[in-house]
Amino acid sequence: xxxxxxxxxxxxxxxxxxxxxxxxxxxxxxxxxxxxxxxxxxxxxxxxxxxxxxxxxxxxxxxxxxxxxxxxxxxxxxxxxxxxxxxxxxxxxxxxxxxxxxxxxxxxxxxxxxxxxxxxxxxxxxxxxxx
Numbered sequence: 001x002x003x004x005x006x007x008x009x010x011x012x013x014x015x016x017x018x019x020x021x022x023x024x025x026x027x028x029x030x031x032x033x034x035x036x037x038x039x040x041x042x043x044x045x046x047x048x049x050x051x052x053x054x055x056x057x058x059x060x061x062x063x064x065x066x067x068x069x070x071x072x073x074x075x076x077x078x079x080x081x082x083x084x085x086x087x088x089x090x091x092x093x094x095x096x097x098x099x100x101x102x103x104x105x106x107x108x109x110x111x112x113x114x115x116x117x118x119x120x121x122x123x124x125x126x127x128x129x130x131x
Contacts, residue, residue, distance in 0.1 A: 028067020032060040 017023055036056045043052050069076040119125045 025067040028063050031066075032063035035063065036060040 015022065017026060021029070036059045039059060040052065040056050043055070047055060065076050067076075069079070071079045074082070116125065
């Protein structure tokens, strides 16, 4: 029996090119090889063999992150941009004093009632009682 997997969300669909990888992932792997391979080949005579692999990893990791990393639907560059903005830029925080606004409303109601009571006492209003 032939089985076809259909994503729950159509937006989650990514076209695969080679070996189940997207074009973005292939470019990331190629960029990592193109940038790290010359450092590995030409750095053998100039950099210690203990430090060289770590240097290659440090060069390749940003490429791999760019191609493979997603967080809550954001690609790496969007996530990194929002992380930088959240971490280093000042945050605007909106504070709404709900208790203060409730107290303000209560104060206004009491003020209204006292004004009406004063007008009743002065004879401006007449209280009509129904029986």
